[in-house]
Amino acid sequence: MFKRIIHMYGLPYEITDQREVEVELEEGASMADVIAAMKAKIPALGGPVFRTGEDRLEELYKFNVNGHLYFDGMDFQLHSGDRIALLMPVTGG
Amino acid sequence: MAAGYMGKLLFVNLSTQEIKEEAPDESLYRDFIGGYGIGARILYDRQKAGVDPLGPENILGMITGPLTGSPAIGGARYQVVAKSPLTGGWGDANSGGHFGPYLKFAGYDGVFFNGISEKPVYLFVDNGKAELRDAAHLWGKGTYETEDTLGVEHKRARVICIGPAGEKLSRVASINTHKGDAAARSGLGAVMGSKKLKAVVAKGNKEVPIADIEATNKLRTEHIEDLKESGFLERFHQYGTGGHGDMSAHSGDTPVRNWGGIGVFDVPDVSGLNKDKVIANLDKRIGCWRCPAACKGSLKEGTGEYKYPAGNHRLEYETIGAFGANCGNTNVESIEMASHLCNSYGMDTISAGSIIAFAMECYENGIITKRDTDGIELTWGNHQALVAMTEKMAKREGFGDILADGVKVAAERIGKGAEKFAVHAGGQELGMHDPKVVGHQFAGMPSAAMYWMNSTPGRHSQAFGPVSFVTHLNNAMGTCMIIFMWRAARGSYVQRMMTAVTGFDRSMEELLKAGERIANMRHVFNLREGLNPLEHYIHPRVCGQPPQKDGPLAGITMDIKEEAWWHLGALDWDRRTTVPSRNKLLELGLNDIAEELWPPEKMPRMGPPV
Ligand code: SF4
Numbered sequence: 189m190f191k192r193i194i195h196m197y198g199l200p201y202e203i204t205d206q207r208e209v210e211v212e213l214e215e216g217a218s219m220a221d222v223i224a225a226m227k228a229k230i231p232a233l234g235g236p237v238f239r240t241g242e243d244r245l246e247e248l249y250k251f252n253v254n255g256h257l258y259f260d261g262m263d264f265q266l267h268s269g270d271r272i273a274l275l276m277p278v279t280g281g
Numbered sequence: 282m283a284a285g286y287m288g289k290l291l292f293v294n295l296s297t298q299e300i301k302e303e304a305p306d307e308s309l310y311r312d313f314i315g316g317y318g319i320g321a322r323i324l325y326d327r328q329k330a331g332v333d334p335l336g337p338e339n340i341l342g343m344i345t346g347p348l349t350g351s352p353a354i355g356g357a358r359y360q361v362v363a364k365s366p367l368t369g370g371w372g373d374a375n376s377g378g379h380f381g382p383y384l385k386f387a388g389y390d391g392v393f394f395n396g397i398s399e400k401p402v403y404l405f406v407d408n409g410k411a412e413l414r415d416a417a418h419l420w421g422k423g424t425y426e427t428e429d430t431l432g433v434e435h436k437r438a439r440v441i442c443i444g445p446a447g448e449k450l451s452r453v454a455s456i457n458t459h460k461g462d463a464a465a466r467s468g469l470g471a472v473m474g475s476k477k478l479k480a481v482v483a484k485g486n487k488e489v490p491i492a493d494i495e496a497t498n499k500l501r502t503e504h505i506e507d508l509k510e511s512g513f514l515e516r517f518h519q520y521g522t523g524g525h526g527d528m529s530a531h532s533g534d535t536p537v538r539n540w541g542g543i544g545v546f547d548v549p550d551v552s553g554l555n556k557d558k559v560i561a562n563l564d565k566r567i568g569c570w571r572c573p574a575a576c577k578g579s580l581k582e583g584t585g586e587y588k589y590p591a592g593n594h595r596l597e598y599e600t601i602g603a604f605g606a607n608c609g610n611t612n613v614e615s616i617e618m619a620s621h622l623c624n625s626y627g628m629d630t631i632s633a634g635s636i637i638a639f640a641m642e643c644y645e646n647g648i649i650t651k652r653d654t655d656g657i658e659l660t661w662g663n664h665q666a667l668v669a670m671t672e673k674m675a676k677r678e679g680f681g682d683i684l685a686d687g688v689k690v691a692a693e694r695i696g697k698g699a700e701k702f703a704v705h706a707g708g709q710e711l712g713m714h715d716p717k718v719v720g721h722q723f724a725g726m727p728s729a730a731m732y733w734m735n736s737t738p739g740r741h742s743q744a745f746g747p748v749s750f751v752t753h754l755n756n757a758m759g760t761c762m763i764i765f766m767w768r769a770a771r772g773s774y775v776q777r778m779m780t781a782v783t784g785f786d787r788s789m790e791e792l793l794k795a796g797e798r799i800a801n802m803r804h805v806f807n808l809r810e811g812l813n814p815l816e817h818y819i820h821p822r823v824c825g826q827p828p829q830k831d832g833p834l835a836g837i838t839m840d841i842k843e844e845a846w847w848h849l850g851a852l853d854w855d856r857r858t859t860v861p862s863r864n865k866l867l868e869l870g871l872n873d874i875a876e877e878l879w880p881p882e883k884m885p886r887m888g889p890p891v
Contacts, residue, residue, distance in 0.1 A: 197545065197833035198532020207545075255828060255836020275833050276532045278719055280763065281522030281598025 189214060190268035194226060198276040204232045216265040219251065219258060220244070222272070237274070248277035284492035285347030285783040286310050287390050290323075291411055293404060295476050296337055296396030300411050302389075311785060312870060313802070314757035314795050315346030315390065317373040320362030321802035323393060325874075330809045334366035334468075335450060335475035337397045343384070343441070343481060344391030346759025350382030350489040350570070351782045352501045354508075354769070355761030357381055357569035359391075365467040366475075367452045367632075367687055368708040370807040371736040372467030375756055376441075377569035378459035380483060383439035387485035398477040403442075405435065408485035416479035421445060423625040424457040425592070431482050442480035443470045444627025449677045450474050452686040453632035453710075457624060461577075461594030462569070465629035467709065467737050468687070492784030500778050504769050505573055514574055517763070518566060521576035526554035526601035530611075533718040533833030535602040538609050538661055539638035540704045540715070540822040543832035547661070553611035559596050562617070574764050580617065587618035587668065596620055602713030603634020608641055608667055615664030619671045626675030632687060633674060635710035637667050639688040640680075642702040649695060655679040689818075705739060706732040707817035712741020717825045717837045729824045730844030734814045736803035745844075746851045750796030757799055798869045800852065801861050805874050813859050815845060 195208045211225035220243035227234050227243070234240060237249055245251075245260040252273045253264050266272060282288040282304075292301045305319075313319045320342040332338035341363040348356035359381030365372025384392070388409040401416040419427050424444040431440045440458060447454035447470030454470025455463040473479075491497050508514040516524075529535040530551045531544040538547050552558075560578060568575030578595030582588070596616055600623075604616040619637075623630045637659075643649045644659035651658060655673065657666045657680070673681025684691045688710060692703035704711065716729040731745035732738060742762060744752045755766045758779065769775065776789040807814070821827075825838040849856045853865040863884075866875035 195545075195833075198528040198530075198534065200528055252833060252835065252837065255838065257837070271835060273833055273835070275718060276528065276534075278532075278534050278714060279525045279529060279598075280767070281525070281713075 192266070192268070192270075192272060194222070194272055194274060196274045199237075199274070200276075203236050204230055206230055213266060215267055218265065219263050222251070222266060226274075250275050282307055283310055283347075283783045283785050284490040285351060286315075287385050287388055287487065287489070289389050291389050291392040291406070293392060293394045293411070293413070294396045295394055295398040295402070295413075295478060298398070298413055300413070310347070312795060312798060314754065314799070315349070315759055316344050316358070316360040316375075316757040317362050318753065318757035318795065318799040318802065319391060320344050320360065320373065321371070321799060321806055324362060324364075325802060325806050325809070328364070330811070332364060334364045334369065334372075334472060337395065337476075339364050339472055339475075340393055340395045341469065341472045341476060341478075342391055342393040345381045345385055346757050347783050348765075348778065349759030350385040351491060352497045352571075353758075353760060353765065353778050353782065354501060354504050355569070355572055355763070355765035356759055357572060358756070358759045358761060359384060359464075360756060361456055361464040361469045363467075363469050363472040364810075365469065365709075365737065366450075366471050367468035368738055370707070370810050370812045371803045372469055372472075373737055373803070374456070374464035374466040374469050376456070376458060376462050376464035377761060378462035379439045379570045380441045380458045380481075381759060382489075382570045383483040383485070385489050386487050387483040388487050392481065394476055394478060397475065401477045401479050403431070403478065403480035403482060406481065406483045406485070407435075408487065419479045420448060424627050425460050425590070425625050427480055428458070428460060431480060435482050435484055438482045438484035440480055440482050442627075443473045444625060444675075446626045446628040446675050446677075446685070447471055447474035448479075449685070451628060451674075451677065452690065453629045453636070455623075455627050455629045457627050460592055461624045463624065463627075463629065465631070466740055468629075470627050491782055493781045496781035497778070500774070500781060504774070507769070508573065508764070517574045517576045520556045520560060521578065521595065522598035522763075523559040523596045523601060524556040526559065526596075526598060526605060527551040527556070529598070529602065530554060530606035531833075533715055535606045535713055536704075536711075536715050537606045539607060539635075539642045539702060540820065541642065542606075542609065543829055543834075544606055545832055547609055548606050548611055551606070551611055553613050554601060554605055558613045559601070561613075563595055564591065569761065572761070572764060576763070583614060583617065585614050587614045589618050589621040593617060593621040594624060599713050600630040600634065603631050604637065604667060604671075607634055607638045607713065609661035610664050610667055611662070612664040615668050618668045622668070622671050622675050628675055631712060632710040633671055635704065636674065636684050636688055636691065637670055639691065639702050639704065640670060640684060643695065643699050646702070648697045648699050648702075649680075653680055704820040704822060706819045706823070707738030707814070709737065709739030711739045711823060714741050715834065716823065717834045717839060728844055729819065729839040730841040730848060732823060733817055733819045733841055734845055734848055736807050736814075738814070738817050738819075746848050747797070749800055750793045752796075753799040754792055754796035757795070794869065797852075798871065801866065801869055801871060801874075804854070804859070804861070805871075805878070808860060808878070815857075815859060
């Protein structure tokens with residue numbers, strides 16, 4: 189097990205005013221494991237950011253893991269020492 | 282003649298003051314749709330390569346689309362085309378407001394200018410007639426005053442014009458209308474200024490012919506229902522594109538401190554850019570011609586530190602990004618003031634904000650000092666300095682004169698290594714979307730190679746790869762990318778609307794083929810100028826070279842060569858020379874260009890060399 193702070197960059201305040209969340213994960217945690225752990229700490233992420241009732245990202249949300257972006261349908265194995273952040277969809281204008 | 286079009290174009294020679302009317306062959310409308318599609322074909326046919334963008338031979342066109350002035354929602358746009366003084370290649374810019382529909386009500390789909398007038402003039406297009414009129418009383422005036430004066434002289438007319446920045450040939454000058462809508466990219470305001478053309482005024486009551494008005498109106502109602510149901514209309518009416526400046530400054534979307542900073546560290550408190558601050562001084566909501574979203578706003582007079590006049594437009598996202606986080610600034614009133622200066626003097630807010638960010642970084646690094654900047658302390662986030670230097674740039678005063686032609690030219694003038702802070706692609710400052718936040722989902726979204734490979738490099742709204750065919754189609758039709766394309770592009774809507782309005786019964790595939798034809802037409806204009814997009818400069822920061830060490834974009838580097846490889850393959854353009862294949866050109870019906878680019882001696886041959 190290892191602890192990791194996950195930053196959430198540019199998250200709308202309407203969803204939550206938290207900007208980071210500390211989660212405890214197993215070595216090799218998958219995207220679904222990370223999402224489940226984040227949702228357990230901040231249930232408000234379920235719906236707008238993570239699909240309702242599923243441990244999956246909503247379309248266009250993504251994780252930055254060590255400089256690589258992971259969208260819904262992709263997966264990773266997270267280890268202690270890896271850098272991870274949750275990124276928002278780009279808005280137009 | 283197909284419906285949707287007025288069937289006439291105006292050609293104005295400003296040197297001889299001669300005005301001609303032409304009724305183009307239907308195939309020009311069918312194949313190139315309108316806007317910069319028609320513009321690209323006409324400039325390619327009637328302009329030589331290598332002309333001076335600010336000389337008499339450069340042709341400046343203003344063209345509407347078939348849906349401009351029709352019941353299609355967002356059918357309010359017109360486009361400007363010319364060889365760009367900023368990039369030295371193909372230049373286009375796009376604007377909403379009311380002018381586009383009014384040009385059609387005056388009887389014309391577009392107007393093209395060549396030559397240079399001896400004295401300042403404006404073109405008055407009045408219900409099927411056009412004449413050049415003296416503009417001595419307008420020269421030197423700002424865009425608001427010009428619009429007001431011409432509005433009094435010509436009741437029920439709509440005006441596009443340049444301000445002093447365009448007159449003084451600033452290569453980031455815009456063409457403005459509606460006191461804050463601008464065809465701003467590519468420096469085309471300087472082309473207008475070089476021709477001593479102050480304004481174009483359009484007035485008339487001609488109806489845009491619609492092939493099937495019943496079907497068109499039904500489609501409009503269908504679109505409005507969808508907009509209401511989805512909540513989009515209400516949301517967008519409230520804030521427009523100004524609703525996410527704070528979030529984007531932290532999400533990695535908005536570039537921070539001249540593309541070199543990290544939002545959460547360099548502008549940790551973005552509450553000043555919050556959507557409710559952006560509408561705090563709102564007087565009323567306004568919109569383009571007949572748009573139910575009315576997504577823009579008009580502000581009350583500024584009564585705080587910055588005294589801008591009533592009517593200053595509410596900020597749009599690009600302006601918030603350029604003068605905000607990109608300059609390390611979160612003071613919204615200063616951005617409103619800078620935006621007002623840009624709009625009244627006629628300067629592109631994306632370029633102007635990016636130039637201030639560049640100057641700030643030069644200042645912070647000691648390349649320029651207070652002695653160079655006329656005493657202005659251009660430190661990150663110094664909003665008073667930002668406003669003061671924007672005004673100098675608009676007036677070409679003191680150090681502002683050094684900056685007024687974009688970051689590339691400014692860096693050359695400053696020397697001392699300033700070019701390492703000149704963030705541009707092919708000469709033009711980039712739109713306010715960092716491609717690294719999108720990652721390798723680059724096909725239709727901002728990607729580093731999209732900025733790099735675009736025929737007007739630096740533009741953020743024309744997409745990439747085959748997805749660009751959709752945006753070119755949208756722009757050529759004369760519709761708003763936001764309300765028409767985002768909310769109506771699903772299924773067959775576009776095809777049904779185009780058929781109902783024009784009467785050309787075409788499949789979506791055929792319409793996208795027209796978008797592809799336009800992509801090729803813009804590109805071959807540049808090829809003829811000797812420009813290969815693979816040789817364009819792009820600042821390494823845009824691609825994450827070196828990658829950022831922390832924040833949302835930590836560790837991300839874009840592989841623009843890989844993106845370009847994909848793009849060129851998808852378009853069937855040579856991966857080294859970028860010349861479209863002969864087959865592609867023939868497939869698009871561009872047979873004359875196929876012949877030019879693939880003469881017999883260039884064709885692959887069988888057997889031993891001769
Ligand atoms: S959505 Fe906004 S920009 Fe688009 S047509 Fe309507 S008012 Fe104009």
